[in-house]
Amino acid sequence: MTYLTDVAALTRKDLRVELRARDTLPAMLLFVLSTLVVFHFALPEGTGDNAAYGLLWVAIVFTALLGLARAWVPEQEHGVLDGLVLAPSDRSAIWLGKTLATLAFLVAAQVVALPAFVVFFAPLDLTALAGVLLADIGICAVGSLMAAMAAASRSREVLLPLLVLPLAIPLIVGGVGAAISPEGERYLLLLALYDGVFAVLSWASFEYVVTE
Amino acid sequence: MIRARGLEKRYGRRRVLVGVDIALPASGFALVIGANGSGKTTLLRVLAGLAAPTRGVLEVNADRAQLGYLAHEPLVYRELTALENLELFGVLYRVSERRERIGMLLERFGLWDARNERVSTYSRGMTQRLALCRTLLHEPALILLDEPYSALDEEGVELLDRELEALAGSRTLVVATHDPQRLARLATTRIALA
Amino acid sequence: MSTSSIRTLPGLAALAAGLMGFALFLAFFVAPEAAIEGVRQRIFYIHVPIALTAYFCFGLGAWKALLLLWRGDERYDLESYVAIHQGTIFGALTLITGSIWARTSWGVWWAWDEDQLVLFLVLFLFYCAYFMLRFSLEEGPRRARSSAVYGLFGVVLIPVSFLAVRLAENLIHPTVFTRDGPQMTGVMFATFCIAWAALTLLAYVLYRVELAGKRIDANLRELREVLG
Numbered sequence: 001m002t003y004l005t006d007v008a009a010l011t012r013k014d015l016r017v018e019l020r021a022r023d024t025l026p027a028m029l030l031f032v033l034s035t036l037v038v039f040h041f042a043l044p045e046g047t048g049d050n051a052a053y054g055l056l057w058v059a060i061v062f063t064a065l066l067g068l069a070r071a072w073v074p075e076q077e078h079g080v081l082d083g084l085v086l087a088p089s090d091r092s093a094i095w096l097g098k099t100l101a102t103l104a105f106l107v108a109a110q111v112v113a114l115p116a117f118v119v120f121f122a123p124l125d126l127t128a129l130a131g132v133l134l135a136d137i138g139i140c141a142v143g144s145l146m147a148a149m150a151a152a153s154r155s156r157e158v159l160l161p162l163l164v165l166p167l168a169i170p171l172i173v174g175g176v177g178a179a180i181s182p183e184g185e186r187y188l189l190l191l192a193l194y195d196g197v198f199a200v201l202s203w204a205s206f207e208y209v210v211t212e
Numbered sequence: 213m214i215r216a217r218g219l220e221k222r223y224g225r226r227r228v229l230v231g232v233d234i235a236l237p238a239s240g241f242a243l244v245i246g247a248n249g250s251g252k253t254t255l256l257r258v259l260a261g262l263a264a265p266t267r268g269v270l271e272v273n274a275d276r277a278q279l280g281y282l283a284h285e286p287l288v289y290r291e292l293t294a295l296e297n298l299e300l301f302g303v304l305y306r307v308s309e310r311r312e313r314i315g316m317l318l319e320r321f322g323l324w325d326a327r328n329e330r331v332s333t334y335s336r337g338m339t340q341r342l343a344l345c346r347t348l349l350h351e352p353a354l355i356l357l358d359e360p361y362s363a364l365d366e367e368g369v370e371l372l373d374r375e376l377e378a379l380a381g382s383r384t385l386v387v388a389t390h391d392p393q394r395l396a397r398l399a400t401t402r403i404a405l406a
Numbered sequence: 407m408s409t410s411s412i413r414t415l416p417g418l419a420a421l422a423a424g425l426m427g428f429a430l431f432l433a434f435f436v437a438p439e440a441a442i443e444g445v446r447q448r449i450f451y452i453h454v455p456i457a458l459t460a461y462f463c464f465g466l467g468a469w470k471a472l473l474l475l476w477r478g479d480e481r482y483d484l485e486s487y488v489a490i491h492q493g494t495i496f497g498a499l500t501l502i503t504g505s506i507w508a509r510t511s512w513g514v515w516w517a518w519d520e521d522q523l524v525l526f527l528v529l530f531l532f533y534c535a536y537f538m539l540r541f542s543l544e545e546g547p548r549r550a551r552s553s554a555v556y557g558l559f560g561v562v563l564i565p566v567s568f569l570a571v572r573l574a575e576n577l578i579h580p581t582v583f584t585r586d587g588p589q590m591t592g593v594m595f596a597t598f599c600i601a602w603a604a605l606t607l608l609a610y611v612l613y614r615v616e617l618a619g620k621r622i623d624a625n626l627r628e629l630r631e632v633l634g
Binding site: 002005006009010013016017020021074077078079080082083084085086087088089211212 | 262263264275276277279281283285286289290292299303305306339346
């Protein structure tokens with residue numbers, strides 16, 4: 001019970017910080033919209049919808065990376081992460097709080113981006129949307145952990161995409177498949193499997209990444 | 213409370229702590245002295261559990277709930293108010309009667325009027341005072357302070373003096389400082405780092 | 407690192423070299439050509455065992471990583487790193503031999519519908535990032551633990567990626583082991599197994615050699631420091 005209280009307090013803190021600093025969410029929103037417009041010009045005349053779906057997923061992944069790159073910044077100012085790690089609460093709660101908050105930002109950005117995509121490019125059915133949500137969970141779960149690992153390094157801006165992109169490949173396969181394949185459910189299953197496995201793994205390993 | 217023998221801490225090739233021995237009983241007051249760069253901060257981090265010693269034996273008879281650590285950095289969120297910061301840490305540290313305790317601490321350290329202002333608007337002295345509140349919020353049995361006077365303003369210095377006076381004897385304290393004269397009176401042990 | 411473990415190394419190395427030679431001889435001169443693929447199939451005796459060996463190395467690396475996190479003994483960090491290093495080398499070889507095979511079989515240097523190859527490409531990228539992670543963190547428990555966690559993610563990625571690649575592409579990679587058993591004659595199967603054993607042994611020897619070398623390096627460094 002206290003675990004959930006901790007997570008709630010931490011998530012609330014992240015949402016509050018973002019609401020006041022207002023640097024991550026607007027950037028993500030602008031980035032995803034600009035990317036979609038760029039894609040319009042990047043896609044030659046006559047390419048089918050499938051290419052558009054593929055590019056949507058590229059946009060989502062890179063928008064997520066943008067959000068993740070800034071995810072741990074509040075904890076690095078004034079060294080707050082040490083303060084959180086020292087508390088008697090479970091360290092994995094820190095990861096969960098951060099993941100939920102990042103997920104909230106990503107979904108918020110998509111609430112604007114997905115309708116824009118539908119208007120600019122192609123329709124999205126329920127399976128496609130479910131795919132987006134499931135992939136969001138996956139990328140935030142894994143990404144929060146990787147971002148924490150990268151935060152300690154000298155070259156964190158470069159390192160984060162390198163760590164996340166190979167791990168994001170199954171998510172892209174799942175997402176695009178859910179959008180274009182007639183057997184979309186299979187791809188949703190893949191995404192659910194990914195989420196289940198990697199979320200648990202990230203949740204369990206966070207402790208080891210932030211302590212010595 | 214704390215027992216250490218032959219503590220060593222290396223960061224890659226750099227050896228920051230070498231052969232440190234500590235024997236601090238409960239309610240003792242230890243002063244860690246040494247020049248800048250002698251490893252005072254590293255020693256406190258090791259005692260707090262934030263860094264693992266590369267060699268040596270360390271026993272600290274306080275778990276995370278009983279430990280209060282004032283670091284070089286304030287360890288508070290810039291975009292949150294004093295109240296929100298302490299609320300968060302109050303939840304994480306399972307502080308009973310949170311509201312009252314937070315209110316009392318803010319008042320004691322002269323931050324009550326600024327409690328709803330964001331930390332980013334604070335002066336350095338105020339931020340350090342908030343950091344002290346955070347450190348003492350859960351009434352820790354073992355308190356580690358890393359150069360607590362360094363960022364304080366005059367008012368803060370007086371408050372801290374008073375606070376340390378009150379705590380010495382009832383809690384175990386380890387204070388790193390490059391001005392040992394100030395606390396010489398209260399100290400029961402000295403740990404000198406080369 | 408005992409002296410006895412070093413003593414066995416030359417013997418093991420000789421055995422590995424001998425076995426490799428024997429396997430290559432079998433693969434290129436003795437094993438009968440399969441009706442369909444001809445001489446190009448020879449690469450197959452090398453390519454698939456190399457892939458399997460790479461998996462073995464990654465698995466070994468992940469196991470050592472788990473031991474590091476579980477037991478907290480820093481010794482496992484180096485062992486995990488060296489295993490993953492070997493795995494990455496063998497992974498690169500898998501991609502190269504696979505590419506040669508694709509070239510000689512279908513005339514293209516790369517085929518996106520080759521599940522195994524694509525899977526290896528993803529893994530190769532993943533493990534290259536492992537080295538980037540390691541090189542950008544300072545030596546110490548942080549680096550050891552982060553590397554270990556990442557190494558564990560790697561092996562979990564293998565089956566998940568496999569499923570993903572499978573779903574994404576058609577399957578035309580010739581299945582070696584069908585449900586009824588290997589589609590190879592006795593001699594072919596024997597050649598395959600010997601090649602597999604040889605490569606695994608070679609990987610193990612390389613692992614031990616690199617590990618010993620790195621340990622000696624570390625000891626030398628410590629000695630140098632102590633002596634000032």
